[in-house]
Amino acid sequence: MRDFIYRRPGSLEEARRCACENGAMLLAGGQTLLRDMKLGRHFPASLVDISGLLPRHIELRDNAISIGAGATHAEVARSRVLLQHLPALAQLVGHIGDPAVRHRGTLGGAVAANEPAGDYPAACLALDATVHTTTRDIASAEFFAGDRRTTLEPGEVVTSATFPLARRSSYVKFLNPAARYAMVGVFTAVVADGTPRVAVTGARVDGAFRWEDAEKVLSASFLPERLNGIRLSTERLAEDLFADGEYRAHLAGVLARRAVALADNAKQGALVLSHGSSIRPS
Amino acid sequence: MPDVSMIVNGRAVHAVVEGRTLLVEFLREGLGLTGTHVGCDTTQCGACVVHVDGKAMKSCTMLALQCEGATVTTIEGLAATGAPLHPMQAAFREHHALQCGYCTSGMVMMAIDIARRLDELNEPTIREELKGNICRCTGYHNIVKAIAAGARAMRNQPLEGDHA
Numbered sequence: 001m002r003d004f005i006y007r008r009p010g011s012l013e014e015a016r017r018c019a020c021e022n023g024a025m026l027l028a029g030g031q032t033l034l035r036d037m038k039l040g041r042h043f044p045a046s047l048v049d050i051s052g053l054l055p056r057h058i059e060l061r062d063n064a065i066s067i068g069a070g071a072t073h074a075e076v077a078r079s080r081v082l083l084q085h086l087p088a089l090a091q092l093v094g095h096i097g098d099p100a101v102r103h104r105g106t107l108g109g110a111v112a113a114n115e116p117a118g119d120y121p122a123a124c125l126a127l128d129a130t131v132h133t134t135t136r137d138i139a140s141a142e143f144f145a146g147d148r149r150t151t152l153e154p155g156e157v158v159t160s161a162t163f164p165l166a167r168r169s170s171y172v173k174f175l176n177p178a179a180r181y182a183m184v185g186v187f188t189a190v191v192a193d194g195t196p197r198v199a200v201t202g203a204r205v206d207g208a209f210r211w212e213d214a215e216k217v218l219s220a221s222f223l224p225e226r227l228n229g230i231r232l233s234t235e236r237l238a239e240d241l242f243a244d245g246e247y248r249a250h251l252a253g254v255l256a257r258r259a260v261a262l263a264d265n266a267k268q269g270a271l272v273l274s275h276g277s278s279i280r281p282s
Numbered sequence: 283m284p285d286v287s288m289i290v291n292g293r294a295v296h297a298v299v300e301g302r303t304l305l306v307e308f309l310r311e312g313l314g315l316t317g318t319h320v321g322c323d324t325t326q327c328g329a330c331v332v333h334v335d336g337k338a339m340k341s342c343t344m345l346a347l348q349c350e351g352a353t354v355t356t357i358e359g360l361a362a363t364g365a366p367l368h369p370m371q372a373a374f375r376e377h378h379a380l381q382c383g384y385c386t387s388g389m390v391m392m393a394i395d396i397a398r399r400l401d402e403l404n405e406p407t408i409r410e411e412l413k414g415n416i417c418r419c420t421g422y423h424n425i426v427k428a429i430a431a432g433a434r435a436m437r438n439q440p441l442e443g444d445h446a
Contacts, residue, residue, distance in 0.1 A: 001302045001304075006301035008350075030348065031343055034345070035325050035343060038323060039324065051348070098414025098415075099338060099392070099411055099413075100331055100392065104344070179326060
């Protein structure tokens with residue numbers, strides 16, 4: 001890793017000034033950024049450590065859950081208010097990375113990193129979360145902008161995200177057999193106005209996206225069998241030594257049906273599958 | 283170059299480091315605490331797990347400078363030389379929960395964290411919690427047994443002056 005200047009500003013305003021300098025990057029929990037720097041994806045001239053400046057609340061406000069950008073995955077996963085009102089999101093976050101990563105990784109870092117197999121982006125898109133920054137409020141559909149990119153401007157800091165409560169929701173992911181991130185993950189929800197939402201992560205090279213064909217057929221009735229015969233287009237699907245595009249397209253359909261079934265269950269939440277999992281729906 | 287102060291295994295340390303110095307490099311090369319290992323260097327294997335402010339974290343994916351003012355415990359801090367082993371270390375020895383030993387310090391540090399966080403420790407839970415700790419000898423069977431036994435021992439025998 002190339003050396004860089006480490007800065008620890010005392011306020012978000014000072015952080016903004018530091019982050020506007022040439023070659024500066026913002027550092028929160030660092031669980032994506034530091035690894036990516038070692039892998040040669042980034043060579044920042046300076047890192048601006050904002051981890052001590054970010055709110056960490058997890059609260060119910062106006063039929064939505066507000067989560068501070070500095071809340072760690074471990075804090076979010078065990079939040080009682082979230083487990084009660086949006087269990088699928090709490091359980092999704094409880095399966096990000098591993099326990100040590102969850103002690104350090106944050107909501108703000110995870111959404112700003114927008115990894116193509118990230119779990120949070122799928123939940124944000126399906127639940128129509130709003131990302132709040134130091135300057136504006138951004139709808140998830142406008143925030144995520146392709147592979148590891150967002151519409152954040154230089155110096156703009158994510159401060160929190162708001163997840164409207166859904167009537168029901170669930171998340172099912174199938175793990176990459178080696179690195180254990182989502183080879184494909186599907187978040188389904190029936191949002192407050194009754195509209196079905198389906199978001200997929202891990203499948204496409206450019207990150208999480210809404211699966212509109214699936215949403216269309218589910219709008220008649222939110223039942224797994226409605227998805228029979230619906231197939232994800234293989235366009236822009238990720239291909240690697242673990243799965244080709246055809247496999248990922250098939251997996252998306254299987255996981256979407258499992259997720260819709262799970263959302264209809266009293267125990268709606270998240271389900272993690274891997275090679276060797278039982279093939280019978282739970 | 284910037285400087286950093288933290289408590290490591292109960293001792294206040296102060297040093298000048300580079301911005302890019304990782305916590306694991308600072309522990310191993312700066313302080314000579316080579317019990318913490320580096321396996322993958324990319325946040326997957328868990329050989330580098332230490333406790334920062336009482337929580338298991340991967341020291342290969344943290345800057346030393348991010349630990350300003352923090353309390354860090356490494357495998358060396360679990361039991362003083364000549365003193366009885368920490369109950370989790372004793373359980374690993376008793377159950378022969380190691381083969382080559384490379385992953386062991388990270389496994390023990392994670393195991394203590396698991397035992398502190400969770401009351402009910404059955405085998406599937408322990409295996410799920412070990413998602414970020416890889417034993418390349420694939421010796422998980424005895425590691426899982428040791429963690430169950432070590433967690434029971436920790437509940438029955440809280441240690442005086444335990445930094446971990």
